Amino acid sequence: MRVVLYTGKGGVGKTTTAAATAVHAARSGRSTLVASADSAHSLGDVLERRLGPRPSHLAPNLDALEVDTPSETQRHWGAVRDYLISLLRYQGIEEVVAEELALLPGAEEITTLLAVEAYAREGGYDFAVVDCAPTDSALRLLTLPEVARGAFRVLLRVQGALASIVTPLARNLIPVPLPESEVFRDAEHLLFRKLRRLRDFVGDRRTSVRLVVTPERMVIDEARRAHTDLALFELPCDAVVMNRLLPPAAAEEDFFRDWARLQLERLVEVEELFAPLPVLTAPLQDDEVTGLDRLAEHADRLFGAIEPDAVLSTAPRIRFEAEDGGYRVEVPLPHAGSGDLDVAKIDDELVIGTGTRRRSLLLPRRIAHLELSQAKLGGDLLVVHFTAAPGGR
């Protein structure tokens, strides 16, 4: 299944672009699902249909859904949550408040993605288009499967320790309900199976992110940072979509003339900045783009002869290579500035921070015992050299 996730700064037209992509693909015969993973749903408004948390059939080959995050959280994370709530309620805390307190960081993002993945897989679609939240939350969403792996491991350790070591003794000491084995089963299930599945889903070669921008400086700046962070987590971008270019009809008006020229400069700049990613463009329409027909027209302008489900570009991945006296690790990091980069080796992990995000990469055993000797950013590539520790093995 081909998966395309759209993200970008708030208000740039992500939802319209996602819906248009899906309508276009469906009309060219691909069985398509378009899903909104943004908790402030507007996909239904754009498609002019009331959408539910399960796929509804809109047209031949076209299904759509808006994830109901609270109920999905309950579904995937229910037993653990119920336990936390019972624990809190036992302390005399009102149900309403307990529910809020029992929200674990990241749990909502994880379950949103789980829902999209599950419905997309079960439905046997050729193509899934995901309308993500604005950049920052989207990055959180997409990098979480990796981060959460560790988080849940901690949770398991804490609870595991409580149950196996303390429980028999502590029942007399602390008057709190202790977790039932079902809680662990749920947590383990989430940890070992669902998260792996999410990691596969997001990391699949046929999954790409598309960055949506408008020809405005601030929007472009944010997309650049997102591109860096996505690369750090090896989430490949395959295209940039630039919305709201003034069409010739508007550019001729006095008011818009200089602005239209500036927009073209921005377009050229974006093409250069994000190369080799293709930049797809769509004009500012003279009215709201809603409903299947207008969306199909919009997609025609956006894609032209390009297939909307094609992989439009492939991103380089992180590479480990032997070199004289050690190893080198190459990390593609487009637009990264060396000032913001933070590179360190901690135990057997390579930790890279971009100022906004950090990733810890587990090093292969043959590199893990070496020392980090140099890290250098050249162009869009971070190269980290590892050599044998003096007096080491």
Add this chain to the structure above:
Amino acid sequence: MRVILLTGKGGVGKTSHAIATALGAAAHRHRVFLLSADPAHSLGDALGRRVGARPVAIAEGVVAREVAVLDELDRSWSEIQRWLRGLLREDTDEVLAEELLVFPGLEELMALRAVREVEATGDFDVCVVDCAPTGATLRMLRFPDALRIFMENFFDLERRGARLLRPLMERVRAAGVVPRDEFFEAIERLYGEVEDVRQILMDGDRTTARLVVNPARVVVEETRRSFAYLSLYGVATDAVVVNRLLPAEAAGGYLARWAERERGELDSIQASFPIPQFRAPLYPRELRGIEDLAGLARDVFGDRDPAEVFMHTRPIRLRKHAGRTRLEADLPGISKEEIEVTTRGSDLIVRVRNASRLIALPASVRGRPIRKARLHDGVLEVDFG
């Protein structure tokens, strides 16, 4: 110190207006601190220069900084981190401890803690905060309540539990699992700081929110709800800024239909936000840098001082009515069916759709049952028995 929070849906122009507000206030000879609390910082993008975690003068009378949550955590809660790292050590997952600490809402709250620090310097008259999009801002406002409940109900028990468990765990070599006393002290400190921030936020005489909207349906819809939620959390909103209105010279041609839609939205903004309104046009170019944004401030505020409190309100208040204490809460644009009111011990719980607020009740009505709750002209009135 006056505190002004700029919030609104993503992409409406919060950052530009936050900078404009700061520059406008500085032009009225206030000493201004401009703070970015949006994790996706864009102050630097809008100014065309770097703004980092350290305060930097960006214009005459304006100092700015962006709050980096990971750094803040490093700085203040090394103890909490140490505990988490202890848990993680065997898994060699150091970085994770930091990620784990970024609870929803905490990140934004950290930024507000910075407001407290600005005040403590005594060097500033006005602090303008470029907040995260409304969803995140509301999560932030919910956080102090949750923390208070945790502290009141759970904290001491946890601490006692930890003391009991520690010797036991040490014997089975799992001591890292039970937090040290310092961990609890760090949490207590955090609680104190959060309480201070809450006090600042809810003081309507000096702290107000300003909602930035665009004349577009989805934006207005979402902002209407945010307006009610801000009020529910006790934050006064003293103005709405309508940004990117098509000017007359652009409204006749290709964008005529957009202009017509905008007129409809302006009416709905007028009806939904019974507070002072400011307007900014769509400019036929990008606004970037000090000069452009100072110009925006002049277009929006004219001769008025942006630091003024444009409307004095107290969204949640107590008053005597027929000899009894009545609690009133402004909940504009919310229907009766969306509200639920209950009491629990010394708190009143008001639930609006999926947001809930605990309001600590004064001694005079504490523990009394609710006699009557009704919604009248956008105001929730609660009488106690």
